[in-house]
Amino acid sequence: MNAILKMIACSSLAVALPCASQASPESPAPTGKLIDLGGHRLHLNCSGKGPVTVVIENGLGDFSFDWILVQQRVEKFTRVCTYDRAGYAWCDPGPKPRSFPQLNLELHDALAKAGERPPFILVGHSYGGGVVRNYALLYRSQVAGMVLVDIVHEDQRIPMGPSHIGRVRDDATGAAIPVPRENMMPSDKPPAPPAAAAASEAEPAPRQLPQEEQQMHLWAEQLPALEDAENSQRQWSAESMALMYKTPQKGSLGSIPLIVLTRAKGGYGNDMEVPAADLEAERLRLQASLVLLSSNGKQILVNSGHNMNLEAPAEVAEAIHAVVLACEKKSHAGH
Numbered sequence: 399m400n401a402i403l404k405m406i407a408c409s410s411l412a413v414a415l416p417c418a419s420q421a422s423p424e425s426p427a428p429t430g431k432l433i434d435l436g437g438h439r440l441h442l443n444c445s446g447k448g449p450v451t452v453v454i455e456n457g458l459g460d461f462s463f464d465w466i467l468v469q470q471r472v473e474k475f476t477r478v479c480t481y482d483r484a485g486y487a488w489c490d491p492g493p494k495p496r497s498f499p500q501l502n503l504e505l506h507d508a509l510a511k512a513g514e515r516p517p518f519i520l521v522g523h524s525y526g527g528g529v530v531r532n533y534a535l536l537y538r539s540q541v542a543g544m545v546l547v548d549i550v551h552e553d554q555r556i557p558m559g560p561s562h563i564g565r566v567r568d569d570a571t572g573a574a575i576p577v578p579r580e581n582m583m584p585s586d587k588p589p590a591p592p593a594a595a596a597a598s599e600a601e602p603a604p605r606q607l608p609q610e611e612q613q614m615h616l617w618a619e620q621l622p623a624l625e626d627a628e629n630s631q632r633q634w635s636a637e638s639m640a641l642m643y644k645t646p647q648k649g650s651l652g653s654i655p656l657i658v659l660t661r662a663k664g665g666y667g668n669d670m671e672v673p674a675a676d677l678e679a680e681r682l683r684l685q686a687s688l689v690l691l692s693s694n695g696k697q698i699l700v701n702s703g704h705n706m707n708l709e710a711p712a713e714v715a716e717a718i719h720a721v722v723l724a725c726e727k728k729s730h731a732g733h
Contacts, residue, residue: 438490448476457524471715485627496630498532503578517542551684570640591622655724656692
């Protein structure tokens with residue numbers, strides 16, 4: 399599950415192995431298509447029809463099918479694509495490091511090779527919020543709108559251990575982010591997994607999911623390549639978040655329709671090194687500031703926990719629908 403603690407970051411998996419190398423004989427059939435990016439494959443699941451395509455970027459430790467409750471609603475009014483990052487579920491490991499630009503390149507190429515045409519409305523949850531924000535900076539002309547689902551602001555302090563509070567960017571070293579690539583190198587190969595991983599270490603599958611998707615989640619979170627990918631994502635998200643903090647972000651998304659979904663209550667306890675009230679005030683202030691990324695932004699407080707795709711799928715789908723309608727209105731006004 400994508401708890402806020404997991405959101406702290408990045409990892410990688412690599413090596414041009416077929417998905418079968420990552421999947422066990424009892425692997426479930428992919429819900430979508432495996433897109434060949436030249437050395438590794440990405441899993442993309444698109445459904446529905448409409449003038450604009452919604453693309454969903456998962457949180458850390460989440461999978462495409464964790465969004466089924468939202469996808470089933472969105473596909474009724476437009477096209478929607480969920481996908482799995484390299485090293486997740488049916489996907490092969492991908493090139494390292496697993497930086498935001500690397501993830502962006504792979505998604506961009508997978509959408510193009512699958513014939514999915516822009517404009518896109520990007521939906522980013524938790525860790526995925528920084529990823530879609532970076533995508534919009536790299537491929538501005540392709541992004542028509544955005545929904546940020548309880549993401550973490552680059553200056554926001556979050557729980558990072560039993561009592562420790564920190565910022566994702568605190569772990570940045572100032573390392574230059576390498577140019578992203580699709581070609582695989584020997585160094586991209588994930589290390590061999592431990593001899594035996596205890597099954598009890600796996601988190602329970604989200605109970606809100608249908609039974610079939612719960613089984614998929616349990617299968618996917620125990621695949622050996624996942625940890626390597628997430629470790630690299632954690633490491634390199636710190637570098638990107640540090641860059642975001644150093645660069646003025648107000649207006650960085652121009653005037654695209656933007657909705658920021660924020661959980662109404664942070665749920666912090668008083669067992670942390672920073673008082674819960676201080677963390678909550680900071681969270682609400684920084685969440686409100688995300689609206690200023692676009693001159694056409696709006697915030698909605700949702701009575702939900704962090705995983706809104708599971709706990710409040712109707713509200714998430716409604717926000718996506720609102721951005722779809724705003725994009726259509728903007729498009730018509732431009733003609």
